Amino acid sequence: MTLTVTSRAVREDVLPVFVTAQMNQLSSDGSKPLVVTAEVTQGSSSVIGANVTATLESDTGHSVQLYLLDNGAAANKDKDDGIYSRYFTQLRDGRYSLKVRVTDHIDTRLSLSRHSGALYVPGYIVDGKVELNPPKPPVNVEPANVGSFSRIATGESFEVKVASGVTPNFPPNRIRDLSAEFQENAVLLKWTAPGEIYDEGTATSYEIRWSESLEVIQNFTNANRLNTSELQPQEAGSAEHQHFLLDIKIENGTTLFFALLAENNNTAKSEVSNIARVTSFIPTPRPPAISNPGLNLTTIVVSVCAVTMGACLIAFVTTCVMKRRRVGEEV
Template identity: 55%
Template sequence: MDPRVVLWLWMLLSSTCSGIKLEGNGHTDILVAISSAVPQDNRIIDKIKVLKADNKDALGDEIIFLTDGEATDNINDCAPTAIQSGAIIHTLALGPSAAKELQEMADKTDGKFIIATDDITSNLLVDAFASLTIPTGDYTKEPVQLESTGERTADWFNGTVSVDSTVGNKTSFLIIYELIAPTAYIQTPSGSNYSKADMSGDPSAKTLTLKIPGTAESGDWKYSILSGRLQSMTITVTSQAARSDVPPIIVKTHVNQQLISGSKPVIVFAEVSQNYRPVINAEVKATLEPEKGTMKQLELLDNGAGADAFKNDGIYSRYFTKLEKGRISLKVRVKNKDGQSRFTLHRKSGALYVPGYVVDDKVELNPPKPPVPEQPLVEGNFSRTATGESFQVTITNAPIYPPNKITDLNAEIQKNMVLLIWTAPGEDLDQGPAKSYEIRWSDDIEMLRLNFSNSSLVNTSAVSPKEAGSVERHSFNMTIENGTTLFFALRSEDNDDAISEISNIAQASKILPAPNPPGISNPGLNLTVIIISVCVAVIVVCLIVAVTAWAVKRRKRVDA
């Protein structure tokens, strides 16, 4: 018998904490045990025994383990047995006092580790449960989070969320408030309004919920929430696929490592796709919130430079360098930037394009690199939010990183001018501007690769590095013989004198048409002269024939 996929919630909370409703988040068979008043609520082993009852083991079953660290229970007493049970354990750390063993428990059982701060406006606890929905393999039946944001105000809290044509079923607006129920209005794209009277309220949970009947109208929905007094409020919008045959646009996010020791850079990833088709040209912003400290925002890019491996593959990424010791949560927001988002028909392969090759000391050029076909994003405006697994930084001081390696250097030769184009690196990896560039060239690729510092140097004194991610262009003149192939590479330096790795090697060839044969100064003009001459000759011949025929006829009449 296959393992029964069951999602359990087990909460080790202080007695002052209240319960949390999970209705509508796609969870099934949920057991909630709250506070020390519940018998043996600190015995995760007993819960695993219940999971084992269906098929004699807990292998493949899933547990959500939430604690704020304020209870007297000792996680170490149950962690070893829980890890060995075979269950997948997702751990949620609510507040800075939660035990450090939570991350180990999640790591060793292939679960997720997520932190939620005490700041209500971050909405991290709601986001955490939304991200832990059991996957069914059918995205048309799974909830999609369209918006999750918050604000602390005594005035209006306004915003817009886009409902695209791929979603709309089971759409709900959840408002959570800190003190008193606010006045709330939700406006549809066509101008109809929902008010507080249309919402269901739960004073004990401090929530207002609006469930849209049927399929929600596509377009921009506007919300206006009047607080009435200074308090924190959040709004969460979820929906499901509008049609069973059209999967929605989805977002997945993660970092490349969960325990940050500073030995290698941290990279934040977000994958945007629909039915495995990459979505490109979207606006993707990551929010990284430490338990203590300042929230950081990072724009993720899909430009094939810096942390991003391939351009326009729907995977957006960026280095994260502003590390602070402690645990850090991750959330991304995705929007259709100025209506520019597109589908690509397939992901690019990892094979590099080779512009040409040399045969018998002659350069043979390959056909131009074919473009990746794109399709318009017919869904129009869309918005998505996704929560990734949290990670922990163990170092006190962030490392000093050099500029990132330039990977997209391109070279062209136009007569006796060389044009180089690349994406600007940063001061620290792909953050900020670098200080300077060092560009070198050679007619021997091995020389440039193995002995970069001894290759010919290009004067870059007039080049001022731009902000990371910008397009850099530099041209210079040099005498180049026809048929010559040259190779170029560069590296950058930051204000701490840290030097980047050497870039990819770009090659360019000067191939001009062969000179005209002697005596032919203008082949096109000579061809025209020949054509005209032939035409004149034909006309003359025709004229002679006509005159001769006329003369013969006239003589015959005279003789007669």
């Protein structure tokens, strides 16, 4: 069961903000982390950019505070959908209560659309020619007045009972937002940094691989490995942007696949990330367009007429001269 806080708006012209808080499960043996989730809505719209903090407190006095995120990484499924979440990894025996506090922020606004999850494809190749798709439509975010608010929601209690002799060795969280794009002869990879333990702390290293074959990259260890010896992971939740030069020639239609994983100090590795696909699209040059076809046609017609009239004039003059010569000879 999930408990929801119901509240009234301070102003009649502003709809009230609702908050729903819950855990992904109500019991745990300590083998896997739990996930805290809070959904924030105003009317039929999602509230994004809010400050969302969860407090989990056990009957033994163990208390943990987590800042929930809506960034589309780690425990959070989709970015800017009004659903905030975070992993709870500090598992100790006890029965826990869940309390979520939500307040407005300078960036708080409404999102009127849900993410479809469909992958945007920039273009495709037909008979060796590149056909580009229209630009990717922007996310429908309306800077509507959410109003100043502060809400507290309470979720149902849950219990943690760690199995005897079990010492959790949680790895970094799986990276789910890896993307790739060509920049001249290099490739730019972007992703959200995982933590030392799921989405907390800082991972120790990355292992990044690539292939020209989807089947090969799915096996991961069989794919080509990039040199990441000088790459230092950033703190969990940070945006990673890394350029890599590849030992292949990038041509029109070249398609590559990338994936990576993170490792922590205990040599625990995350699951392999999502597979990022990138294709080099070099638009086929088009012949220069005629700026004013009507004007060009008129010019051609006038030119032809002028040449014709000139030829007729020359023929007329020549005929007259010949006739005069004949008349003069007869006389």
